[in-house]
Amino acid sequence: MQFTPELIEEIRSRNDIVDVIGQYVHLEKKGSNYMGLCPFHNEKSPSFSVSQSKQMYHCFGCGVGGDVFSFLQRYNSLTFPEAVKELADRAGIALSAADDTEEARKERSKRQLIYDANKEAAKFYFYELRGQGGKAGSDYFQGRMLSSETMQKFGLGYAPVGSNMLVNHLRKKGYSDEIMILAGLAAHDEKRGTHDIFWNRVMFPIFDINNRVIGFGGRVLGDAKPKYVNTNDTPIFNKRRNLYGLSFAKNSKAGRFILCEGYMDVIAMHQAGFTEAVASLGTAFTAEQAQLIKRYTPEVILSYDSDGPGVKAELRAIQILKEAGLRGKALNLEPYKDPDEFIKNEGRDAFERRLRDAENTFFFEIRIMERDFDMTDPAGKTAYYRAVARRLCEFQESLERENYIQATAAKLAIPVNDLKNLVVSVASEGIGRTQPKQDIKVNQNQKKRDPMENVLKPQRVLLTWIADEPDIYKIVKKYISPDDFTDELYRKVAQKMYEGLDAGRFLAATIISLFPDDEEQQSKVSEIFNTNLVRIETREEKEKALHDIIYDIRRMSYEKQKSEIQLGDANALKTIVDSKKKLEELAHSRIELD
Incomplete structure (x- = not known):
């Protein structure tokens, strides 16, 4: 669906970026901006800045940045149209009814079709478990002492024996083989054609925070290997960025999460009343999952298996929690292996006591270390x-x-x-080491990697300054045109900025919308408008600083023009001579503020 610039700006104007981001990140007012811990990388000191006047965000730590649309795209893994729709709904703005036509439905994004295919697959597995062919799956879950209410809550299902039963079902529902494969529900090879990924397995649907099915975990019935098969990463599912059970745990009032290793551990704890339980998805606990947890709670109790691999995984998770700034505790499950086994043997009250007595992670680490x-x-x-x-x-x-x-x-x-x-x-023992020299070397290498930094920095400073103080634009435009910016992106930004200021309706965030699907360009634009400016106290200092920046930009523009001149081009030569004369005049002139 195409959106007019006017509609985008109306939606933006009714979704203040501080209010929207504040729903996901704790922000505090610092000067003219709001600061918080960046949700896109681990940090302990806030470097994530949100500007209400520019309607932009920028992290000075990892460099990401953008506007309110790009934040939702990056944070919730949405496409630009999906972010527009979410913000339009939030503001009560009705989008064009053309999106509901038959033709528009046929052209829905592949992402939406993947969501739909996953939902249909979940229904298929759900009803198979409760049908005549699902007895093996039903017996497994009943043997794990799960109630029908719990099985219903988690949407548990069964993938029947047979290599193409789901594929045939989805084909009848109108889904193409391409969508099934993209969704991770099917695979294709020359021998079998398009066939099911999951069969003869009990199925665990994986939900996102909006309760949409985004993937599956399947446990084999019998001795086949591998024991568990999980959906590979797809356009809507990333194992590193999701947690099993989060759609329920985020509504828990416990003030903590219990982090464990497996689907059944989460389900057993929820059935026992511990609805704050979550688990990683077939991979080791990740930094991205720690940041996800941090949105909802500052404390995590680790409830990993008590065997050797479980202890190693727990030690890794402790370090990740520390780096994310989360408080952690370690749950002692001995003599049982996992939470599911503990609860079945000892009951809910005993598990609650173990939670109360959970061990400080530092003491857990040194206790485990003693074994060596x-x-x-x-x-x-x-x-x-x-x-x-x-x-x-x-x-x-x-x-x-x-x-x-x-x-x-x-x-x-x-x-x-x-x-x-x-x-x-x-x-x-560590005193006197040469770490500072290493830091200097790193900085020198950084300069080598950014040879244009000295050229671009004055241009960033000027663009930030104009965005912060639009009144100086009428002075700047007398001396600097968009063509004076030596980088293509900077020229494009300056051109749009000049056009907006001349029309009296410039907002820095509107330039982000020029790159709706390019996160790298969005971050570069946010950097351009979030350059740290030195505080200037007096009018004279301000006039001198503005003069110096304008002169530097004009000088670098002149150098670029001179390097690109073609021998024999009389017009170009005249332009260079005129530019040099104006540059010399500027060097000896004074810029006065009104």
Whole structure:
């Protein structure tokens, strides 16, 4: 569906970017902008800036940026039309009824067709489980002590024996083989043609936060390998960016999430009343999933399997939670392997007690670390204490480090002062290293990677300055035209900016709409309009700074013109001579503010 610029601007004007982003990110007013922790990368100090005046966002940490439409595109994995529709609905703006015509329905995006195919597949698996051919699946779930209400809530199903039963069903519903394959529901080869991905498996539909089916997990019935098959990444599903059970857990009032490894663990906990349980999707816990959790709660209790692989996975997850700024605790399930097994044997109340007694993740880590040392040998015991001291050195805040030293000394039954001295000793081993020199080298390499930085920075500063203070435009345009910007993107931005200011209706965010499906260009535009400006106190300083920037831009424009001149081109030569004369005049002139 095509949207007119006027409609886009009406939708934008009725969806203030601070209000929209504030639903997903905690923002605080800092000066003229709002700041928060970036939802697109791990950070502990806020570098994510949202400008109400420009209706733009920009992260000074990872560089992403854009407008209210691009935020929803990136955050919720939407297409531009989907973001427009969501914001239009939010503002109560009716979109064109032409989208409901038969022709428009036929031209729906592949993404929407994939959503529809997944929904139809979920219904197919659901009814197969409850039909005559689904007895094997039904017996499996009943053996896991799941109630019919729980099975209904999670939409559990069964993929029957046979290689093309779902494919035939979806074909009858009008779905093409291409859509089935794109959705991860089918595959194609020369021997079998288009055939089902899942068969003879109990099925676990995976829902997004809007309760749409985006993928499936399937557990085999019998001894076939692999035990679990999960939907591969598709246009609507990314395993790293979703969590099983999140569509329910986000509405929990527990004030925490319980993170576990498997579908059945989540389902067993929800059935027992712990509706805050979620799980990763056939992969190790990821930084993207940590950021997803962070939208809803600051605390996570890790409930991983108590075997060797489960402990290793838990240690990795602890580090990811730390980097995301989330508080973590570790649940002790021994002597049982997983939450499902624990609840079946001990019951809900015992599990609740274990949750209350969940272990601080630091103490969990050093307890597991102790297994690597021979604590019956004095040398091994000393080595363990030194390893613990090194971990204590990782706490940056002195008060937090002191608290952990005291608590750790009590846990290990050693004198506090002895542990404190050991921490000081271990910390001193790192003094005198050449890290600063390495940082300088990195910075030098960065400059080598950006040879145009010295050319582009004054141009960014000027464009940001005009966006912040449109009144200086009438002065700037006397000296600088869009053609003076040496980069193609900067020229395009300047051209649109000049046109908008001349018409008296410029908004920086409108330029983002020139690149609805290009995240890289959107981020570059947001960077152009979010350059840090040095605070200027007096009128004289401001006039001098403006003069210097204008002169630098004109000088670089002149250098570019000179480098592109063709020998024998008399008109070009005259242009260069005139430009040089004007540049010399500008160097000795003064720019005055009105």
